[in-house]
Amino acid sequence: MDFQSADPSVVKSIRQRDLLNCWLRLYARQHLLPDIADFQPTRLDEELPDLVYYRVDDIRHPVRFVIESNGTRMSNAYGSTGRGRYLDEYLGPILGPIVLPVYAECVRCALPIYTISMVDDVHGRAVAYExxxxxxxxxxxxxxxxxxxxxxxxxxxxxxxxxxxxxxxxPVPSVCVVTDSKLFHRTPNYIAAGDVVEIV
Incomplete structure (x- = not known):
């Protein structure tokens, strides 16, 4: 899978931009990956149906991903709940090779990943899955x-x-990027040379 380089402004959804801005603020403190316990974006409760939390099991290689939450959207889109299961088992042999490389790249580069996959629903209508x-x-x-x-x-x-x-x-990704530039969040009222602009 070919991952392109991009800055966080590539993300289309306003809600996803808000979440990524929260991640950027935490990352900018020490230029290190944040602790998940510190991730407390505004209106988090409203976003929970669209969020899935994973624990990375790196004891084995390749690494595996344990689904720790039960995002409603994921459960509906994939047809069943996945909480407590390994992602590779949940996806199965057809979807696994398409989806798992995205998660593996997130671990490898330790940076946010953004993808858009185009897929048809049961009525043949085109849907973008971001x-x-x-x-x-x-x-x-x-x-x-x-x-x-x-x-x-x-x-x-x-x-x-x-x-x-x-x-x-x-659902093969049509957009697949690593957000590896402009990772230093600033507040809207402060502008300095070299600062990264907040996603708006």
């Missing part, structure tokens, strides 16, 4: 990942149930 992965650390590499998952269709309504199970088309 994913932001944010890495966190307990002091020894990437220990957790939070994924924000958003779906949108230019056709308006669509059926999210089993959307990502590939009944009509596989």
């Amino acid at each position: 994913r932001v992965l944010m890495p966190f650390s307990n002091g020894a590499g990437v220990s957790h990942i939070i994924a924000s998952l958003k779906t949108i269709s230019e056709d308006g309504g669509f059926e999210i149930r089993d959307l990502m199970r590939g009944h009509l088309s596989l």
